[in-house]
Amino acid sequence: MSRLKAKFKRLKSCLKSWNASRKSELKTRKKDLLVCLGLCDVVLEAGQGDDNIRSIRMQSANDLAKMEQEVVNDMAQKTKYKWPIQWDENTKFFHTIINKKWNLRTISGVKLEGNWITDLPQVKTAFFDFFSAKFAKFDTFPVVNQSDRFKSLYPFQREGLETNVSLVEVREAVWSCGSNKSLGPDGFSFALIKHFWEDPKDDILMPLLSFVTLSFFLQAVIDMS
Incomplete structure (x- = not known):
């Protein structure tokens, strides 16, 4: 598992480098597409455009739309990833839910031999003794299932x-x-x-x-x- 952990670390480092390079390429590509669209619009508005110019403008507009959709998908994925790590930890709702669950799961005391005990060390000792006796090994003969009424593997x-x-x-x-x-x-x-x-x-x-x-x-x- 340590090798897998090291592989994931190297993979994450490579992904960060690739993502930075990809963002730079997309930024440059977006500028080129906007320039191409602007030139095509100028030619078409002047009435000098032909079918080739219209085809180039349509292709550039489609490429720009796909690029913007990729950016939107990337932002949605980052939002989904960062939500449980950053945002929920800083909200009042998050802390309210955590405190409520903490209060519900807190054991304030235990009844032992007819007496209600609230002292923390005594409560821990009572739980330890109870489960130690519950899961202790018994020196008895094993039970053998010889009846067809009971299911077995x-x-x-x-x-x-x-x-x-x-x-x-x-x-x-x-x-x-x-x-x-x-x-x-x-x-x-x-x-x-x-x-x-x-x-x-x-x-x-x-x-x-x-x-x-x-x-x-x-x-x-x-x-x-």
Whole structure:
């Protein structure tokens, strides 16, 4: 996963350079189209234009409209990307919702042995003791299902739960996600991963195999989240 993170960093740097160069080219191209349109209008207003001039003006107008539409789409994508990162954090509505959820999820106390406890250390101790006893290992004989009334997994289903994750399963999971849904605020969508699947597929599969076999994720996964 660390290699995938490094690839995304290099990709983002290359995209920034390409975007700056592309903006400069579009700006120059737009100026040329406006000049061409102006010259064509002057010739047509003077009554000296022919079908060739009209065709050039129409083509220049279409190219200018497509260029402006690309700028609008780019601005819409940037707005969609920056909204959850910048704007929502500075709105009163955002902080109101966060504070409301915080108040609803706050545990002010717990009832223990008929007494209401509000002291924070005692509340933490009560929760810890409760769940420790709840999930403690019991020294009992395992229960064997010998009745047809209870549903059980087939042998191939049990084997599927114990086998490693395959690249086919990872690909199906990626393709089941929407192409316009982003992995996070990094801006890389599933459409990019699907298009260049052959390059990052091994880097995506390796941490999943580590999680299945070793039951932990690499620190790079946490850094990318």
